[in-house]
Amino acid sequence: MERLNRPLPPFAERVLDVVERIPPGKVMSYGDVAEYLGEGGPRQVGRVMSHWGGGVPWWRVIRADGTPAAGLEDECFARWRQEGTPMRGARADMRLARWDGRTP
Structure with missing residues (x-):
């Protein structure tokens, strides 16, 4: 995964790895991803997704x-x-759709 012939920052690689593992039919919030990784926050995850998330x-x-x-x-x-x-309407039902990062 490269952008403009530069390697991805390590944090971005970790974020994209988590996103690739979210099963179909499940979601994680930006904050969930950061919490799962134990680093960054929702804004940092959002920045990674906006720059490099098109392939996941x-x-x-x-x-x-x-x-x-x-x-x-x-x-x-x-x-x-x-x-x-x-x-639930125009939203994911977070109670049912949220992935905890553990179960397949």
Whole structure:
């Protein structure tokens, strides 16, 4: 994974590795990813996703309130429907869809 012939920062590699492991139909918030890694925070995870997240299932990383990133809602909802992600209106149902990072 490279951008402009530069290697990814180690934190970005770790974030993208976690995102690649989120099962279909499940989501993690930006803060969940940071907490799972034990480093960074929601904003740092969001920055990684905005710069390098296009090659991973980005639609599985969302805001803590269950909403997708601004401007990506339509594609995100289509992917959630395809994967069977539990939803409540225009949000992922975080109670049912949140992945804890442990169970497959």
